Amino acid sequence: MEKFTPFESRMVAIPRDNIDTDQIIPARFLKTISKVGLGDQLFCDWRYDAEGKPKPDFVLNKPEAKACQVLLAGDNFGCGSSREHAPWALTQYGFRAVISTSFADIFKGNSLKNSLLPIVVPPDVHAELLKNPAGAVKVDLASQTLTTPSGRKVQFPVDDFAKHCLLEGIDELGYILKQEPAIAAFEAAHPAGIDTRT
Amino acid sequence: MKPRTIIEKIWDSHVVAERPNAPTLLYIDLHLVHEVTSPQAFDGLRARGLKVRRPDLTIATTDHSTPTTPRGFPIVDTVAKAQVEKLIQNCKDYGIHCYPLGSDKQGIVHVIGPELGLTQPGMTVVCGDSHTATHGALGALAIGIGTSEVENTLATQCLLLKRSKTYQVRVDGALKPGVSAKDIILALIARIGIGGGTGSIFEYCGSAIRSLSMEERMTVCNMSIEGGARAGLVAPDDTTYQYVAGREFAPKGAAWDQAVARWRQLPTDDGAAYDKSIMIDAAALEPMITFGTNPGMGIPIRGVVPNPSDITDPLERDSLKSALAYMDLPAGQPLLGHAINVVFIGSCTNSRISDLRIAASVLKGRKVHPGVRVLVVPGSQQVKEQAQAEGLDQIFRDAGADWREAGCSMCIAMNGDQLQPGEYSVSTSNRNFEGRQGKGARTFLASPMTAAASAISGKVSDVRELL
Numbered sequence: 001m002e003k004f005t006p007f008e009s010r011m012v013a014i015p016r017d018n019i020d021t022d023q024i025i026p027a028r029f030l031k032t033i034s035k036v037g038l039g040d041q042l043f044c045d046w047r048y049d050a051e052g053k054p055k056p057d058f059v060l061n062k063p064e065a066k067a068c069q070v071l072l073a074g075d076n077f078g079c080g081s082s083r084e085h086a087p088w089a090l091t092q093y094g095f096r097a098v099i100s101t102s103f104a105d106i107f108k109g110n111s112l113k114n115s116l117l118p119i120v121v122p123p124d125v126h127a128e129l130l131k132n133p134a135g136a137v138k139v140d141l142a143s144q145t146l147t148t149p150s151g152r153k154v155q156f157p158v159d160d161f162a163k164h165c166l167l168e169g170i171d172e173l174g175y176i177l178k179q180e181p182a183i184a185a186f187e188a189a190h191p192a193g194i195d196t197r198t
Numbered sequence: 199m200k201p202r203t204i205i206e207k208i209w210d211s212h213v214v215a216e217r218p219n220a221p222t223l224l225y226i227d228l229h230l231v232h233e234v235t236s237p238q239a240f241d242g243l244r245a246r247g248l249k250v251r252r253p254d255l256t257i258a259t260t261d262h263s264t265p266t267t268p269r270g271f272p273i274v275d276t277v278a279k280a281q282v283e284k285l286i287q288n289c290k291d292y293g294i295h296c297y298p299l300g301s302d303k304q305g306i307v308h309v310i311g312p313e314l315g316l317t318q319p320g321m322t323v324v325c326g327d328s329h330t331a332t333h334g335a336l337g338a339l340a341i342g343i344g345t346s347e348v349e350n351t352l353a354t355q356c357l358l359l360k361r362s363k364t365y366q367v368r369v370d371g372a373l374k375p376g377v378s379a380k381d382i383i384l385a386l387i388a389r390i391g392i393g394g395g396t397g398s399i400f401e402y403c404g405s406a407i408r409s410l411s412m413e414e415r416m417t418v419c420n421m422s423i424e425g426g427a428r429a430g431l432v433a434p435d436d437t438t439y440q441y442v443a444g445r446e447f448a449p450k451g452a453a454w455d456q457a458v459a460r461w462r463q464l465p466t467d468d469g470a471a472y473d474k475s476i477m478i479d480a481a482a483l484e485p486m487i488t489f490g491t492n493p494g495m496g497i498p499i500r501g502v503v504p505n506p507s508d509i510t511d512p513l514e515r516d517s518l519k520s521a522l523a524y525m526d527l528p529a530g531q532p533l534l535g536h537a538i539n540v541v542f543i544g545s546c547t548n549s550r551i552s553d554l555r556i557a558a559s560v561l562k563g564r565k566v567h568p569g570v571r572v573l574v575v576p577g578s579q580q581v582k583e584q585a586q587a588e589g590l591d592q593i594f595r596d597a598g599a600d601w602r603e604a605g606c607s608m609c610i611a612m613n614g615d616q617l618q619p620g621e622y623s624v625s626t627s628n629r630n631f632e633g634r635q636g637k638g639a640r641t642f643l644a645s646p647m648t649a650a651a652s653a654i655s656g657k658v659s660d661v662r663e664l665l
Contacts, residue, residue, distance in 0.1 A: 016520065022629070079426065082326060104393070113346040176358060187355075195254040
C-alpha cells in the first residue's frame with residue numbers, strides 16, 4: 001500500500017442516500033479473478049447507456065469531473081454486499097476519499113484497507129459541501145482535517161490503527177503475522193471442534 | 199462477573215490479543231470460501247509466499263457465478279467458468295476441501311454450512327459475503343468480510359476487529375397465518391431503515407423468535423446486513439441442538455454432550471445491557487413486500503407506496519423519488535395487484551427445504567399464471583435431493599415452474615439467471631437494489647408464500663386469500 005499523503009482536489013457529488021455496492025460496481029463484473037481494470041466499470045449502470053455509451057448528464061461523464069479525487073455522496077454510502085471490488089473500482093477510477101454523513105461497516109473497513117479514505121462529516125457540513133459540490137477541498141489525514149471550499153476546517157474521525165496503517169502504507173496482514181506467538185498460544189489452548197477435511 | 203450478552207460471550211472467548219491503539223485480534227473458528235471474493239486473496243498469499251494456516255477450519259463451494267442449469271451442461275460464460283476453475287485450483291494448491299459443481303453437497307455457502315453441521319453455536323464464522331450473518335441462527339457470531347480479510351483469515355485464521363455495539367431485537371407474540379420469518383425481518387428493516395443497525399450486531403430474541411424453526415431463524419439472521427448490522431444471531435436452545443445433532447460435522451458421543459453443556463452457557467445473562475433495543479409485536483405483522491430500491495423500502499402487502507411529498511429531508515425525498523422512477527410506480531397507490539413477469543423462489547434467504555415445502559403447499563394443484571416465468575432454485579444439492587424425495591419438484595413442474603440446480607441464481611444475476619430490463623419480479627431473495635436481478639430489473643422482495651401466491655395470479659398478491 002502507498003502512504004496516504006495530504007492532497008487537494010475538487011469534489012464530484014452524487015447526492016443520493018444509500019448508494020449500495022451494486023451501484024458502485026454491478027455484480028456481473030465480479031466474475032473477474034483480478035483486482036485491476038475495474039475503474040471503467042465504476043457506477044456502470046448510471047454512467048453508460050444500453051449501448052455502452054457514456055450518459056452525458058451523469059456527473060462522472062462531465063469534463064469537470066476528470067481528475068477529481070473526492071466523491072461527495074449521501075448518507076449510508078457503500079451499503080449492501082461485502083465486495084471489495086467497490087473500493088477497488090473507486091480507487092482505480094482515481095478517488096482517494098469519499099465524504100458522507102455515514103458509511104456502511106463492511107465498505108468502510110474494505111476502503112481503509114485500500115487507501116480510500118471514508119470521511120464522515122456532520123449533516124451541517126455535508127449540507128454546506130452540497131451547496132458547492134464541485135468546490136475544492138483539502139484532505140489531511142495526519143491532522144484528520146478536511147478543509148471545505150469556504151476555508152472552514154473540519155475534524156473527521158478515523159480509527160487510530162487504520163490511520164497509522166494508511167499514513168505508513170502498511171497493511172494489516174503484516175501486523176497480524178507478527179502476532180504468531182499469540183495465535184499459536186490461542187490454538188494450543190483451544191483445540192478445534194471440527195476438521196473440514198474429514 | 200458483569201452480566202453479558204451472547205455477543206460479548208462469544209467475542210470474549212475468541213480474543214487472541216489486545217494491544218493498545220489496535221483493534222482486537224479475534225480467532226476465527228470457521229472460514230467459508232466461494233469463487234467470487236477469494237481469487238484475489240489466494241493471489242495475495244502467493245505473492246507473499248504464505249500458506250493457509252488452518253485448511254481444517256476452511257471449506258469452499260461454488261455458488262455465485264455458478265449456473266443453475268443441469269449439471270452435465272458446460273458453463274457457457276467463459277469468465278465465470280475461469281472463476282469457478284480458479285477456486286478449484288486454489289483449493290487444490292492450498293489443501294482446502296471444496297464442494298465443487300457436480301458434488302452432491304455443493305450449494306449456497308450459507309445453506310451448506312448449517313446443513314453439514316459445520317456451523318455450530320458459539321463459533322466465530324466468516325465468509326467473503328455479506329449474508330454470512332445467516333449462520334447466526336445457530337448462535338454463532340458470523341461476519342461478512344471483504345477480500346483483504348479473506349486473505350488475512352486464510353493466512354492467520356484471525357481478524358482485526360473492533361467491538362460492535364449490541365442491539366436487541368425483541369419480537370414477541372404469535373405470527374398470524376400467512377405471515378412468516380421473512381415478514382419479521384422485512385418489517386424490522388422497514389422500521390429502522392437499511393442503515394439502522396450500522397455499527398451494531400443484532401441479537402434476535404423474544405417468544406416469536408423462540409417459536410421459529412432453525413431454517414426460519416436463518417431467514418431472519420440472513421438479512422441482518424440489510425438493516426446495516428455487522429451480524430445477527432439467536433441464542434441457541436433445544437431447537438438449535440435438535441437441528442445440529444447428527445449432522446456430518448456435528449460432535450458425536452461424549453463430545454456431543456460436552457458441546458451441548460458448553461453451548462447452554464451461551465445465552466445472554468439476565469440483566470445484561472444492550473446498547474440499543476427495539477420491540478416488535480409479531481401478532482401485529484402483515485405479509486410484507488418492498489416497493490423500492492433498497493430493502494428498507496417495505497410496506498404491508500395491503501399498504502400503499504409512500505409519497506415523496508410527505509418527506510421533509512431533501513436527500514431522503516430524492517431517494518424515494520428516484521426509487522419510484524426506477525420502479526415506475528406511482529406514489530400513494532397500493533402495490534397489491536401490480537402485474538409481474540417473474541417469480542424467483544431461492545437464495546440464501548429462502549431456499550431451504552421448509553421454504554420449498556411452503557411454496558409447494560401454495561402451488562399444489564394450481565397453475566402458474568401463463569404470463570409469468572417462475573424459477574425455483576434449491577439452496578443446495580442436498581435440499582434438491584430432499585425436495586425430490588418428497589415430490590416437491592413434481593408439484594413445481596406440474597404448476598408450470600422451472601426446477602433448477604443449486605446456486606445463488608437470480609438473487610445476484612451473475613450466473614445466467616436474470617430479469618430483462620424493465621421486468622418486475624416477486625423475489626424471495628434479499629436485495630432489491632437497482633439492477634440487482636439484472637440490468638434494469640425491478641424487484642419486489644417478499645416471502646415464499648407471497649411469491650407463490652403471486653406466481654399463480656401473475657400479480658402482487660396476498661397469500662391469505664388462498665389459505
